[in-house]
Amino acid sequence: MIKPEEFAKSGFNFALFFANTTFDGIERLAVLNLAASRSAFEAFVSNVNTLLGVKDFKSFVEVQKELAAPTLEKGIEYSRNVIAIATDAKEKIAKQVETHVADTSAKVSGMVEKALESAPAGSEVAVAAVKTAMKSANEAMDGLNKVAKQAAEVAEASVSAATEATIKAANVAAPKAAAKKVA
Template structure:
């Protein structure tokens, strides 16, 4: 329980440091992913350009493009999945810590309120009940918001997965049609 204001301040500072470190870790992972993706895309582009320059006629050029398009799409989808995984892991770490700190703080505040209410003067039962009701309502509101945020994140992740799948299917259908038109 917080017995001194310094303890409360130290707890807040520790949480701020955790939040900053977790965020910086996520940003660092994204930066490394972006550098690797950029290097890979550049190398693939140069290789693909050399391959396309070797085409003898339009049908062979289209066939080569078709062969080169699928791996590029796969790499793009893999990059997207990695970005989502990094963001999701970072969000989960922070959410878990927030839940832990909120529960810990609620317990400490409830303990302090109980102590204060025990020494409340006679006849203050209505005020005591109002304070307890306010704490209960605040906790229920937090739980409701937390549940809604989790559901929104799950819906967003499911939407991204569905869009990824649809994109890959559309690309696989479009490539053969383009090859037929060119031939």
């Protein structure tokens, strides 16, 4: 027999897992942001020193073009790291939710089955209705899980496509902008 305390403990453990996973992701983002800030500052200082040493406008444009590419690449790498951290946290939580829902569903089904076994004679129709309702609820939950996974996959693919499009657009725009400044 499943006890109410087991449900409460299971819910508490799930909430604790969720909180720890979230804090882990936040901590990883903080470390990433600190490293990116330090790197950006160091690059800024280096770039300013390089630009101060330029003697003419044509050289200035060339140096600026050379300095833009690594900055863009670092920005894209930062975006990829943020996406990786978010995806990792989402996958951990989604897996735990799936496990928790399946476990809870099995426990509830077991309790209902036990209760239905002791149903009075002549209540077969009501027992069948309860079993059908439980089966329908489980199928609906499975359908929702599949839709949620598909939505997450589409969102991740969209972010990846947008990142790649940004990279391509920036690589095309940077040389054109530099060429206009020279002319």
